Amino acid sequence: MSDTLIEVNDLKIHFFTDEGVVRAVDGVDLTIERGKTLCLVGESGCGKSVACRAFLQIVHSIGKIVSGEIIYHRRVDNNFEETIDIAQLNPKGRQIREIRGKEISMIFQEPMTSLSPMYTVGNQIMENILLHTNLSKEEARQLCVQLLDQVGIPQPHRLVDEYPFRLSGGMRQRAMIAMALSCNPTLLIADEPTTALDVTTQANILDLMRNIQKEYQMALLFITHDLGVVAEIADTVAVMYLGKIVESGDVDTIFNNPKHPYTQALLRSIPKISRTREKLDTIQGMVPNPYRRPGGCPFHPRCTQAMPECSTMVPSVTRFSDGHTTRCLLYENITTKQFAELS
Amino acid sequence: MTNLVQSQSSTLTGVNNDNLMLDVKNLQLYFPITQGVFARVQGYTKAADDVSFFIRQGETVGLVGESGCGKTTVGRCIVRAYEPTGGEIIYHRADGTTVDLAKLQGDELKPYRRDIRLIFQDPYFSLNPRMTVFEIVSEVLKVNKLATPAEMKDRVVALLQRVGLRPEYMQRYPHAFSGGERQRISIARSLITSPRMVVCDEAVSALDVSIRAQILNLLEELQADFNLTYLFISHDLSVIHHICDRIVVMYVGKVVEIADATELFVNPRHPYTEALLSAVPITNPRDRQAVGRIRLEGEIADPSNPPTGCYFHPRCKYAQERCKTETPPLRNLENEHFVACHFSEELELTNVQLR
Incomplete structure (x- = not known):
């Protein structure tokens, strides 16, 4: 595994x-x-x-x-x-x-536009739960309240039936997070x-x-x-x-x-x-x-260390130690020993 | 020469009056909340409530x-896009005389619209897509008949060059420019009248990090070149600290603290300032373990229905009985460090360790 x-x-x-x-x-x-x-x-x-x-x-x-x-x-x-x-x-x-x-679930940037204004917060979260699990509507609702509580929304029983416009930006983002978490991604x-x-x-x-x-x-x-x-x-x-x-x-x-x-x-x-x-x-x-x-190299026109070959050669991946990689011609032809000196 | 400003309700005391550019006193803007067919007034949203601060010539106030x-409301009152419902905005003209901008109406404001200019937050919405760059920048000259067409062109060309745009592109429309370039156009538009003061309302918030740095540097250069005074409105404390000389902290329509930029970071005296400072993201992952980071509970108060006493008390971890009933006045602790908190002297607040 x-x-x-x-x-x-x-x-x-x-x-x-x-x-x-x-x-x-x-x-x-x-x-x-x-x-x-x-x-x-x-x-x-x-x-x-x-x-x-x-x-x-x-x-x-x-x-x-x-x-x-x-x-x-x-x-x-x-x-x-x-x-x-x-x-x-x-x-x-x-x-x-x-x-x-x-x-795999996703949270988007704008909490103002990523929730539908036409449905209550609870409805939108429940939709996902009902789609992916075998829970009944009542159970889904309970889970929804629990999730809202978990993401720190005050009075979740009340807010579950509110429309998104009643929530502030931070609260909406919390509701989005609750939605994303609903199926345990x-x-x-x-x-x-x-x-x-x-x-x-x-x-x-x-x-x-x-x-x-x-x-x-x-x-x-x-x-x-x-x-x-x-x-x-x-x-x-x-x-x-x-x-x-x-x-x-x-x-x-x-x-x-x-x-x-x-x-x-x-x-x-x-x-x-x-x-x-x-x-x-x-x-x-x-x-x-x-x-x-x-x-x-796509960065060469803005790079302060650009060399003439940067405008023609596409840099390949250079591996430093433990998963540290970069794509830059500066490091391409350096031996392992020189790497050690650099870092 | 040191004059003491006359003590009114929560007017700033002990201010050195030299070199003042703008003196905002008890500024108030209440938006009425109306309801029903006859638009009966139900209450007021107190967007700015008894706001007092001052700006000196050539400095940058955050x-x-x-x-x-x-x-933003305060910024817009200063450029008189809004008419304040109370208070004064004393503007010190270049010749030393003063005028209260809050009381002026219509055409009386015209000369000051040249002197105090505004840069907006979002460069994608603040430029008219149907006007060319030249038209956008020169509009104010044309409307106010400040220059002949020939002069106008020279001035626009010179200014576009100064803000780092190529004058050849001035017949293009805003859609042809990137976010950073558009913000440069906005800057050129605000500087074309040779203002004395510019209100920058979140001028760099919508920009990428690398572009933001370019625009911040440009604003600083322009300040030196044209002897500008900035009121810099932002929610980003790292930007504010970088560019500002003094900082005014607001909470629900009221000023809670005013201090020199470094002083505010090193020695915050209001619990809200402490919380704001502690919410600033760290700049190095090695600081993650830093102790004592404060998180504010709850939401910002509703300005149409604010809490009693100190507006911050429901979220303040130091709140006591007195805070619930008594509104703390803005008082001068020392050296123009103003704070509106009953317990500033007693509290041990966490500061920012400057490197």
């Missing part, structure tokens, strides 16, 4: 639009361990949301999984494991619908769940997610652009830029010994609360137009 | 608080 829950190998998702092909996800490799938190970090437009939507086969219809695999190690009972390649499943098929919302995907919230609410939601993860023993895939959130919650981190994972490793390594110039620049550009006020380091330029991707 | 605390 392996500890790996999901392995993504060379996943490519392209969007075929009228103006051309957008390579939104362009060869992504990821591993999600059971019960651990993986943070996928990147700026808007880097493809992080698209990649995660592929796990549930809910990529927008103009987007196609062109190649690659998403291997899901499904634990059928305590000593048997089957593997499913989610990338091969029919988005409307029976098998993915069994997984979606039950074994093995993986919870959270797409920027705290971006629309205040710092105080964000801190509470992050605490809640940490506690729930411990309790449910589920894996968490956390998509964010906020490195502060990553520092709070991640076990491992994957940094994404223009459809590629440029660096991945455990959270301490990424923050304290980053190798890729993009990761380094991202970390430098967050304002630190310090006594001296220095000018912020920025990343020059901006994320390129998706229709006109730079050749070679 | 206004922080959770959503719904009235920080």
Whole structure:
């Protein structure tokens, strides 16, 4: 029995639009361990949301999984494991619908728009329970109240019959979490769940997610652009830029010994609360137009350490110790001995 | 020369009056809640309730608080997009004379609309998609007849260059620009009238980290170049700390603490400030074990039906009987560190360890 829950190998998702092909996800490799938190970090437009939507086969219809695999190690009972390649499943098929919302569930960014205004909170949570379990309506309702209580909603018996507009942003996000937890998922995907919230609410939601993860023993895939959130919650981190994972490793390594110039620049550009006020380091330029991707390493036009060959050679994965990998030409031709010196 | 501001109800005392740009006194904005066919007034949402603070020439003042605390309302009252229902906004003109912006009406406000400008949060909604960049930036000059067409073009070109946009693109429409570039257009639009003060309402909240850093640096450069004064409204304390000289903390329409930026972080005197500071995400995973992080229970109070006494008392872990009945005034502890809490002197609050 392996500890790996999901392995993504060379996943490519392209969007075929009228103006051309957008390579939104362009060869992504990821591993999600059971019960651990993986943070996928990147700026808007880097493809992080698209990649995660592929796990549930809910990529927008103009987007196609062109190649690659998403291997899901499904634990059928305590000593048997089957593997499913989610990338091969029919988005409307029976098998993915069994997984979606039950074994893998998702929380979206905007709690204001991801709940339906037409149904009560209880109805929306119960829908998922009734669909995936054999519970009766009455039992589902009880479970629903219990879940709402667990995610810290006050007076759950009353709020279960309220419409979402009666809840504040933080409360709605809690209701979303309750919905996602309703079928005891093995993986919870959270797409920027705290971006629309205040710092105080964000801190509470992050605490809640940490506690729930411990309790449910589920894996968490956390998509964010906020490195502060990553520092709070991640076990491992994957940094994404223009459809590629440029660096991945455990959270301490990424923050304290980053190798890729993009990761380094991202970390430098967050304002630190310090006594001296220095000018912020920025990343020059901006994320390129998706229709006109730079050749070679996608980051080279903005990279301060770019070399002439960066514009033509696509960097391959360099492995440092213990799962720390990066895609950068700076490290490609260095021997193991020099690695040791570098780190 | 030190003048003491006359002591009114919760007016700030012991303020050094030198170099003031804006002196907000007991600012009040109550939105009526109406009901029924005849729109009977049922009550009021107290979006800003007795707000007092001041801004000096050339400094950056941060206004922080959770959503719904009235920080945007205060900003909009200052640019007079809203008409306050009470209080004063004393504006010190460049020549030293003063005027109360809260009392002015219609055309009387025109000269001040040039002096005090606003940058909005979301660059995707604040630019008219049917106007070119040139039209957007020059509109205010045209409307106010501040420049001839030829001058106008020169000014727009120069300013676009200054904010880091290519003037060749000024005939394009906003959709052709990314979020960071749009925010630069917004900045150019606000600076075209050579204002003295700019109210930045969450100006960098909608931007990515790397772009946010560029815009923050740009704002700082522009401040030095044009001798600007900023009122920076944000809920992000790391940004606020980075850019601001002084910080005003608001909770449910009231000011709870005002202090120098570093002082506020090192020596917070209000329990709400303490909780806000402790909610700021850490910057390194090694700090995860840090003890004493405070989490606020419950929700922010309803401004149309606020709690009695100190508005913060239902969520405050230090609350005592007195807090439930008596509203704490905003008082000067020392050196212009103002706080609205009965027990500031006695509480041992957790601060932020600055590196």
